[in-house]
Amino acid sequence: MSRKKKEEIESTSKKNTGQNIRVIPLGGMREIGKNMTVFEYGDDLIVIDCGMAFPDTRMPGIDIIIPDFHYLRENRDKIRGILITHGHEDHIGALPWLLKEFDVPVYATPMTMKLIEIKLENTRPKVESKKLQVVRAGDSLSIGAFGIEFIHVNHSIADAVSIALTTPVGTVFFTGDFKIDYTPTTVDPIDLGKIAEIGNRGVLALISESTNAERPGHSLSEREVGKAFKDIFSEAAGRIIVATFSSNVFRLQQVISTAESFGRKVLILGRSMLNVFEAANSLGYLSYQPSTIMDIQSIDSFPAEEIVILATGSQGEPMSALSRLAYSEHRSTEIMEGDTVILSSSMIPGNEEAIYRVVNELFMKGAQVIYESLSEVHASGHACQDELKQILTLTKPRYFIPSHGEFRMLYRHAELASKMGIPNERIVLSKNGEILEFSEDGSLNFTGYTEGAGILIDGSGMGDVDEYVLNDRLRLADEGVVSVTIVIDAQVNRLYGDPVVQAKGFIYESEMKHVIELCQERVKEIAGELWSKKKPLGAHMTSDDMKDKIQKTLFELTRRRPVVMVAVVAI
Ligand SMILES: [Zn+2]
Numbered sequence: 001m002s003r004k005k006k007e008e009i010e011s012t013s014k015k016n017t018g019q020n021i022r023v024i025p026l027g028g029m030r031e032i033g034k035n036m037t038v039f040e041y042g043d044d045l046i047v048i049d050c051g052m053a054f055p056d057t058r059m060p061g062i063d064i065i066i067p068d069f070h071y072l073r074e075n076r077d078k079i080r081g082i083l084i085t086h087g088h089e090d091h092i093g094a095l096p097w098l099l100k101e102f103d104v105p106v107y108a109t110p111m112t113m114k115l116i117e118i119k120l121e122n123t124r125p126k127v128e129s130k131k132l133q134v135v136r137a138g139d140s141l142s143i144g145a146f147g148i149e150f151i152h153v154n155h156s157i158a159d160a161v162s163i164a165l166t167t168p169v170g171t172v173f174f175t176g177d178f179k180i181d182y183t184p185t186t187v188d189p190i191d192l193g194k195i196a197e198i199g200n201r202g203v204l205a206l207i208s209e210s211t212n213a214e215r216p217g218h219s220l221s222e223r224e225v226g227k228a229f230k231d232i233f234s235e236a237a238g239r240i241i242v243a244t245f246s247s248n249v250f251r252l253q254q255v256i257s258t259a260e261s262f263g264r265k266v267l268i269l270g271r272s273m274l275n276v277f278e279a280a281n282s283l284g285y286l287s288y289q290p291s292t293i294m295d296i297q298s299i300d301s302f303p304a305e306e307i308v309i310l311a312t313g314s315q316g317e318p319m320s321a322l323s324r325l326a327y328s329e330h331r332s333t334e335i336m337e338g339d340t341v342i343l344s345s346s347m348i349p350g351n352e353e354a355i356y357r358v359v360n361e362l363f364m365k366g367a368q369v370i371y372e373s374l375s376e377v378h379a380s381g382h383a384c385q386d387e388l389k390q391i392l393t394l395t396k397p398r399y400f401i402p403s404h405g406e407f408r409m410l411y412r413h414a415e416l417a418s419k420m421g422i423p424n425e426r427i428v429l430s431k432n433g434e435i436l437e438f439s440e441d442g443s444l445n446f447t448g449y450t451e452g453a454g455i456l457i458d459g460s461g462m463g464d465v466d467e468y469v470l471n472d473r474l475r476l477a478d479e480g481v482v483s484v485t486i487v488i489d490a491q492v493n494r495l496y497g498d499p500v501v502q503a504k505g506f507i508y509e510s511e512m513k514h515v516i517e518l519c520q521e522r523v524k525e526i527a528g529e530l531w532s533k534k535k536p537l538g539a540h541m542t543s544d545d546m547k548d549k550i551q552k553t554l555f556e557l558t559r560r561r562p563v564v565m566v567a568v569v570a571i
Pocket residue numbers: 086088155177
């Protein structure tokens with residue numbers, strides 16, 4: 001009742017001062033991946049995160065997808081900085097492309113910055129930035145009109161932060177990826193005190209991640225994974241191989257600590273695992289006896305029961321350490337009878353097939369394989385419903401915008417917020433490219449769209465593949481290709497010999513002869529008609545109309561629509 005009254009008062013006191021805060025998601029809405037959100041107030045624009053997404057099976061030949069920087073190009077002079085919540089690829093993966101184009105400061109916490117540096121270092125051609133600024137959880141700074149606070153959260157990577165942005169219009173609380181872990185291993189629990197304090201000051205809008213919004217309850221604590229490791233280590237007689245996300249320093253630490261308590265040495269395999277290990281070490285984020293870590297050369301000098309291998313490849317990636325071990329493609333060692341393999345990770349949707357292929361191979365080589373469904377060898381880094389509700393309770397936002405998730409996840413998150421009393425008209429199921437504008441009087445307006453679909457990256461080029469190219473690729477894959485080469489005697493305006501028809505991936509060889517003959521007949525027929533109407537063959541044979549006619553003939557014969565290519569040679 002009181003809420004309704006408040007609204008009535010506000011709607012009568014509406015005024016437009018022209019000072020609004022714009023929020024524009026450029027990625028991460030209705031999808032998992034390429035997270036990027038623009039915040040703009042007056043002449044100042046800042047961006048949170050700059051991630052990449054992986055293509056799905058309907059995008060053959062595409063390596064990655066990055067957000068569309070169109071809005072940033074239009075507002076180039078306003079950009080004051082990029083703030084990064086944490087170092088996962090869906091939050092930093094597109095930074096090389098961004099920094100190639102915009103020489104702007106990047107603010108990130110120590111581990112995040114290390115991962116950004118590794119990424120820029122490994123980009124070809126190398127991308128350099130002299131404007132990388134390390135910040136820490138608990139820091140506040142002002143950038144243009146924005147007051148910015150970084151808040152410590154728990155996640156499956158070190159140094160993840162939430163970000164509070166304060167403008168004269170109000171505060172936007174951006175959770176980034178998070179979970180609430182009361183018993184984390186080597187760091188503090190999420191800074192709920194700070195979040196409550198910001199909530200008490202008043203939050204205009206909460207933008208909260210939705211990855212696990214469909215899951216009731218509370219996420220598993222990282223500490224539980226350590227217990228599961230202990231149980232498995234105490235049973236294993238041979239070598240233990242743990243595959244996990246290399247960026248999860250907490251998990252690496254748990255493997256190393258458990259190995260030490262069982263008198264085992266640890267071998268680290270895989271380039272990204274070694275990179276993260278070195279980066280975390282340089283920040284003092286790992287603790288272990290120096291003698292615990294062994295190098296690959298000494299693997300044969302230890303008995304199997306004293307070895308733990310920490311490997312990349314928990315998603316079945318073909319070039320990863322675990323895959324190479326499974327398929328006996330590693331130069332130094334391979335899977336053997338008696339090995340215990342732990343997949344300490346979740347299966348990212350879309351990777352199941354690749355993962356199970358590796359799991360099958362591991363079993364065939366005589367290894368025991370333990371994965372998530374069998375044991376608590378993995379804890380999600382994302383908040384489940386109880387945790388999401390807690391953040392809603394503490395921040396008490398006027399507006400709620402679920403983010404970082406497919407539509408069903410955003411929807412479930414919106415439902416949670418609605419059940420908790422946030423009026424539906426203040427819950428926004430946004431989409432990429434949508435321009436949201438909050439006014440000083442507390443109202444929200446949709447003021448338009450910018451490019452939000454993302455850019456498909458094919459090789460190292462940028463924006464060189466569009467939906468037409470993709471459609472052709474899909475049709476080539478599904479239906480094959482038919483090429484027709486026509487030679488014309490230009491002087492007499494007639495065909496010179498029979499058209500040459502070739503096909504790939506279209507229909508069975510045995511049926512081809514018949515189809516080719518009919519296709520040739522059709523071309524000759526069309527040529528005859530054109531000749532009798534005195535129309536120039538050369539121009540008409542290369543037209544779309546000609547292609548359509550061949551297409552139609554092929555469809556009538558085979559019920560298939562291959563890509564048709566027509567080449568005309570005039571002599
Ligand atoms: Zn993350």
